[in-house]
Amino acid sequence: MEISVLQAFLIGIVYYLGINGTPWLTCMGSTIIQKPLVSGLIVGIILGDPLAGAIIGAAINLPFIAYISAGGAPPTDPGLAGTLGTALALAAGVSPAVAITIAVPLGLLGTIIWVVHMTVDVFFVHMIDKCALNGDMKKACFLHVVPPQIIAFIIGVIPVALGCYYGAGVVSNIIATLDGTPLKVLEVIGGILPAIGIAMNLRAISKPGILLWFILGFVVTVYLGLTTMPVAIIAGIVAYLYTGLTANAATVSAADDDF
Amino acid sequence: MEISVLQAFLIGIVYYLGINGTPWLTCMGSTIIQKPLVSGLIVGIILGDPLAGAIIGAAINLPFIAYISAGGAPPTDPGLAGTLGTALALAAGVSPAVAITIAVPLGLLGTIIWVVHMTVDVFFVHMIDKCALNGDMKKACFLHVVPPQIIAFIIGVIPVALGCYYGAGVVSNIIATLDGTPLKVLEVIGGILPAIGIAMNLRAISKPGILLWFILGFVVTVYLGLTTMPVAIIAGIVAYLYTGLTANAATVSAADDDF
Amino acid sequence: MEISVLQAFLIGIVYYLGINGTPWLTCMGSTIIQKPLVSGLIVGIILGDPLAGAIIGAAINLPFIAYISAGGAPPTDPGLAGTLGTALALAAGVSPAVAITIAVPLGLLGTIIWVVHMTVDVFFVHMIDKCALNGDMKKACFLHVVPPQIIAFIIGVIPVALGCYYGAGVVSNIIATLDGTPLKVLEVIGGILPAIGIAMNLRAISKPGILLWFILGFVVTVYLGLTTMPVAIIAGIVAYLYTGLTANAATVSAADDDF
Amino acid sequence: MLPQYLQLMMTFNNKGENINMENKVSLSKKDVLSAFWKWTFFSHANYNYERLQASGVLFSMSHLPKKLYPGDEKAQKAFMQRHMQFYNTEPHFGGIINGMVLSMEEARANGADIPDDAINSVKTGLMGPFAGIGDTLWQGTLQPILLAVGIGIASAGNMLGAAVFGVTEAIIMLTIAYIMYMRGYKTGKEGVQAILSGGKMKQLIAAASIMGATVLGSLTASYVKAQSTMNIPLGQAQLSLQTDILDKLFKGMIPLGITLLTLYLLKDKQLKSTTVMGILVIIGIILGVTGIVG
Amino acid sequence: MLPQYLQLMMTFNNKGENINMENKVSLSKKDVLSAFWKWTFFSHANYNYERLQASGVLFSMSHLPKKLYPGDEKAQKAFMQRHMQFYNTEPHFGGIINGMVLSMEEARANGADIPDDAINSVKTGLMGPFAGIGDTLWQGTLQPILLAVGIGIASAGNMLGAAVFGVTEAIIMLTIAYIMYMRGYKTGKEGVQAILSGGKMKQLIAAASIMGATVLGSLTASYVKAQSTMNIPLGQAQLSLQTDILDKLFKGMIPLGITLLTLYLLKDKQLKSTTVMGILVIIGIILGVTGIVG
């Protein structure tokens, strides 16, 4: 089977719909399309063989069944495996089992696209900051939706469309080019950028001594190997008791002033 | 060797004495008789061959040497293995090693008897609650000792006597009948009933905010995998320091009122 | 090759220099000489074959490359392996690989010497305590340096010199004699003596209630398996917050007194 | 308002101190011994899933109300209700708590200001640790050793093996039980006086309440058991309801949830505890039959 | 001086209570629904490494400033800046927080004394827990089950598999999202009034700040990642920079260090966040190229 330019482009759009996070029902909507079970069927429809697409998509979805994206940190991306993987498998006319072996390694390219996307969007956030200073809500709304989606569209559609059109070879070339140091550096940067968000938030709730609680939360999490849930519960209780004591003293002193 | 009705009944009583928790030196006295080392000898005496009973009882006791009953949650019950097991082994005239393989599975029936016993006794507790409301101490004492022991006697003596008289077949039938869902449900109920006791106690020491400490104790125990001992030590120290701070504030305010 | 009395004595001194902790650049200086890489070369020079010494010393040093002495608790001692080991290997004319198998077991004797040394020095500390009572600084300085070093010299030089002169046989005899109960008792005593130092320090910072924090630190360390670092951080933060609350109350009461 | 309350308590306490130890009614040696023996013989007579040794505690002190509050029926009833609380400890070592409670009741009857909380907290706070200590020392240590000796003798064909085990254990454990109980009674007596005269009563009660509640939380984790063994099949793989879902949300949420529900029914909904037990039994049946728990 | 400050706050608060709930401007049902849908549709439209869902929060409430502060440009700008803070939660379950924030903004515009801190702290303190709850229940539980069903159907050659999965998940998750958001809005509304009239506002803000900061510390451990994979070769053996050196010094020192450095640059050095981002990018390049981290 051969894939036409139009078909390749449409499959690229299916991929974009799976990673755009908008405007159809946010990450839920998009993560439905992102699943190979769904995108496989759609790719099958585009390529004229819905049933084959559904079967191959289901097969490719199997290793991604327990996929979780938490805190914006994705393990290998099922979206690419479901679109490009299904397309290449259908084109090659292979069995579902072989389709899996073709599709899974493609996940890595998905990670690259994701990292680029989340890094570029940082600029729009800063532009929205400026809008907030000027009170320009219209522009803020525009910046929130349009430019990030154009970016997502471009970096989502192009590689997938190219991959469909030129076949598996091109894809592995892209991965090979970026792989190694460039990708690693991207990941390192992606790993430390959340520090800005956290620091800005800390600055926002900053009171004398609040940093101590921050470090406490960090040390306890790291050294006792706790997850956020028990830390949040314990912190909530301790915070309530501690502020009760402070308030206690304050009430007393407030009462004093009545004399 | 054949076991007479009287002998079977007496062996049943030996079993009862091992689980009654009273009136001979509480669980200590009864757990002495409960040990196959001891009950084996007594069963031997009843069946007319004390020495054989002692030897077989000692053998059966071996796998139970590290048996601990903590918090009323018994692992398989050595009492049944020691009485019924010794009796069946003596009757069949088998070697001590074979006696062990006969006796150990019987422990499961013991667990059932224990669960029933501890569940039924709940009713007497509620009846004693009523006595407490009316100040009727005499009846409370009666209810504490007599009815629970009648129950224990019945559910203790009967199965063991029947087992002795009709042989191993009957025992496995009883286990098979109760096993599966009925036993599981009993265990589930037994697992959640202590919540009442704990909740009643919490209600008793209830002050504003005390629930927070309760949850803290729970979370810390569960997430840090601690036992009660270190939690108690840490809680004691923290409670002392915390109330010191509260008292501090209180003293200050008390002093204020002297003006 | 034969080792003369003088050579044996000099090699003993090399060993002493590696464990004396003074006066050349404290444990750093001495631990440089203590390394088989270094002491092997020096032993080689003493025995007239520096190159062979250097090569054998380097080989013997390999298994000690990750050696850490923390809190005065040494794993097997590289010093003895480097001096006596190199000497015996050179005398026997063996290959570097064989030298390692000769040298490593010697480490145990080094542990004995270390334990004796650290135990005996306790007496000098007590003598310096007396000087502190009398304000006699001169004697305190003398006691800090001279007598401990004489001891270290004696228990360091003699066994190594004897070992070099009489060969490997004597060394294993010494180990065999001390080994077993005497060594174990020394170790037990060494294990509990730091309690004095800690207790004296606790007595020094003693305030009402301070013992609770001490026990808290102990329990937390033992039960949560923490190292000193996180305990120190957490303790620092909690102490600051806790004393903030106390001070709070105090400030309030101080303010009261202004009325 | 808390400070005012505490101050009020303090004056209240002063009154207690004045009356302090006129010892209108003191327990005789025989009273104490009788309580000890009744505890040691009958602690487990009515052992049950809901309150474990509660009625054993009451039974052991059944002669006290009449003696301590002659003619005062209300106080006698209050005494009875006070000692029907959940209680569970290792009876021999934990007897020290019973001894302390005995002396606290004595002091209270003589006018000392010891609220229910104080007594409850002493019981709750200490029962867990002493259960741990006792079980370890007795069932985990002494008993295996004595059993090993006894089994050795019996296996060799000597009928004395059982006696060696039984008699030795009985003597040792009774001695320990006696010493612990009396020590508890004595400590309690001295402690109560020291505490009252020091005026630190309030803090100690508050601290004991906090410690007690925290330990109860810890005990909930050990005593209330409801683990799901359900597996959700996923193609070849399986998803465990307990470890893959519930534990990730909040470990122990079922036991804690059930305990908090029970507290809510008892305290806020003011249901009778028999009713609550009925509800729990139904919940247990549902959880067990559906296979969610078990 | 702290007490004085708190007292000052208290009088300030009293003023708030007097004005309390004249409800000059209240949000219509349509306003709330619009915020809900904009949140649910567009939370991730501009998802990024620096502030994650920040602009999604602002976008979802883009119709509020004009409505709540008609004519008051300063307040409108403040509103916009207030909601550009770092925010990240699981959007469906975490919508309860957005709902609460909506009602707090409403109350604030009506004169209630709700400082920025209070709103910030509610968001910060709750986003982590709800991310954990939501991810576990949805992606970790519901989704695998529905996927398993759908894959089963599709593998058997039935094209409906995808639809079964997709439609069921969409319905369930939208329902959950709606309930959570509305519940949050309602709770917030009631909560705010209860809190304000109780005069406990101060303590709750302080407590939420502490909880928020602690949770942020915990989140730093999960979100800021910088592990060294460098190995120092030692003859045959190897020394891992991360586990053998850094972890022994202080676990997580690189992420914590970088976060504290970032805070220092932003707060003490007053650098613009773009500048700080540039610095972090350079640090990232250096760490990545040298291979220290990665």
Add this chain to the structure above:
Amino acid sequence: MLPQYLQLMMTFNNKGENINMENKVSLSKKDVLSAFWKWTFFSHANYNYERLQASGVLFSMSHLPKKLYPGDEKAQKAFMQRHMQFYNTEPHFGGIINGMVLSMEEARANGADIPDDAINSVKTGLMGPFAGIGDTLWQGTLQPILLAVGIGIASAGNMLGAAVFGVTEAIIMLTIAYIMYMRGYKTGKEGVQAILSGGKMKQLIAAASIMGATVLGSLTASYVKAQSTMNIPLGQAQLSLQTDILDKLFKGMIPLGITLLTLYLLKDKQLKSTTVMGILVIIGIILGVTGIVG
């Protein structure tokens, strides 16, 4: 009564602040250098199980008492006793503590109100962390690397291997030691002034005491060692005294018990420390010979 005490301290402190920094006696550069070298050369000269580097600390400052308290014999003696406390750190990195102590002693001699507690707590609180940092960076990191290089050279038959290792390590470590010590002295100097003028001294002393005591508790767990290796044979099985019995009762009860006993003997029984050492030696012999510990 605590508040009164603190207030008293506060007036006391004010006096300190007034006298503050007249700097009657200040340490010369030579004094500081001399202390540094004596510390770096002789810290381990009398290294022992009881107080480890205690006399090394005193020795390093042996020239101070006469200089700081000329003619005041009582103060000189107090100084000597003050610095015979248990001390153990990694000497090069931990020198920063010694430097801080030097400046605190200087400030104290000039009238600053720095009680023994403050100095003790600084030493106790920091020695552990710096031992950890230092051992890891030096013995765990730098040294293996340098050794690997040196061994490589020497194995190839080049005698310079030892020199390359030794000289490089000596230069690096001396540099570090110098920088740390001087940094500590400077920080201490600035810190002390800042603290005194801020009037926060009291809280800091109290906090340092608490931190110090907690860290001492933690150190007890690492330094005081008494593990039982005894096994009680039970037929075929074995019962480990340590893991099966003692650890279940209370982990680390022997070391903690011995330490508390020692404290009791020293503080409550007022025994001389030599006597206490004798007692500990006897205990050690008994534990070791019977095989209970070892």
